[in-house]
Amino acid sequence: MQVFNFSQPLNFMGYKGVAVSLSAVLIIAALLCIAIKGVNWGLDFTGGTVIEVNFQQAADLPQVRQTLSQAGYTDAIVQLFGTSRDVLIRIPLQLDKEQAEVGQAILAALNVDGAAQVEMRRIEFVGPSVGDELKNEGGLAMLIALLGILAYVAMRFEWRLSVGAVVALIHDVILTVGLFSWLQIEFDLTVLAAILALIGYSINDTIVVFDRIREQFRKLRDTSPAEVINDAITSTLNRTVITSLTTALVLVVLYFKGGALIHGFATALLFGIAVGTYSSIYIASAIAYILGISREDMLPPAIPSDEVDNDGAVL
Structure with a gap:
């Protein structure tokens, strides 16, 4: 050609x-x-927490970002992960909080009124070192x-x-x-x-x-x-x-x-x-x-x- x-x-x-x-x-x-x-630099280089959650219905990403911002996680990165119901949340390094504490706080913020609408699939922590x-x-x-x-x-x-x-x-x-x-x-x-x-x-x-x-x-x-x-x-x-x-x-x-x-x-x-x-x-x-x-x-x-x-x- x-x-x-x-x-x-x-x-x-x-x-x-x-x-x-x-x-x-x-x-x-x-x-x-x-x-x-x-x-x-992404969390792979700076350190932080990666959380994968599953919604019962298609996730509304703008609403998820707003909810996390109101909960104090203004720097959270939210994106779909595979399907419209699977969401990956990246939280920058929280020096004053433990990994499990961050995960539970995120899950509580997303589950409005205590209803189990969101299920945590995975949580990983990348340290600064x-x-x-x-x-x-x-x-x-x-x-x-x-x-x-x-x-x-x-x-x-x-x-x-x-x-x-x-x-x-x-x-x-x-x-x-x-x-x-x-x-x-x-x-x-x-x-x-x-x-x-x-x-x-x-x-x-x-x-x-x-x-x-x-x-x-x-x-x-x-x-x-x-x-x-x-x-x-x-x-x-x-x-x-x-x-x-x-x-x-x-x-x-x-x-x-x-x-x-x-x-x-x-x-x-x-x-x-x-x-x-x-x-x-x-x-x-x-x-x-x-x-x-x-x-x-x-x-x-x-x-x-x-x-x-x-x-x-x-x-």
Whole structure:
């Protein structure tokens, strides 16, 4: 399936300065937003109580929120969990109350006039020490993923491409976290999983482009590095766009039909795919070009003359 059919390569590298400058401005803005507004950490990271309750009839979420607010739980997060009668309630850490006490207070507030209209299915407590450990482990997971990708691309391709790939991944992660900070969307474990998935998706897209760049460098002898990179990106543009669009369609369905619990995951991947596609086309290749990638860097190592016989065969 051909979405685009170009007779000539597009001049992507002609706009590398604009693209890199725009990304630098966005990264600085994202970092400032994270520093000023902070990240809206979910209960997985801050600690708190998670309560799953079952209503006899379809739950009225606005009414549930109002009831909990009147009971003193103004920061409670209320969302459907599976069916219209199952509700998940997240309560921030209550330092002056025990877990069981919080659960009984919630249940009493929802059961109006003492009638057993609501049944508690599950109650779990996440301590602040566990939340801090999850933050550290999550950050370490992203760091290990980036270092592993840096080593892999350097061994498979060339160090300039490796640097470009990792810069593009850091670019994607910072902008995605910056979006969550700006909109104050809750950052929980599902969002962390989405960012790790985004790293894998983005590097896959970048590797496809790099593979074509290496192939074109070896095939096109009398062309400049900018022309080779433009030709490689243009030739993979159909694949990049089709992959991004089909993945985005699935995520849109997840966002609207997957329930509130999956909103953060879908939002992170939807935005991440957009910036990941952009960074694969512009940032990764542009950084490698700025660092001075050339045809000689892409050629296979020469075989020493003493290892080749008179017929040119390797001994």
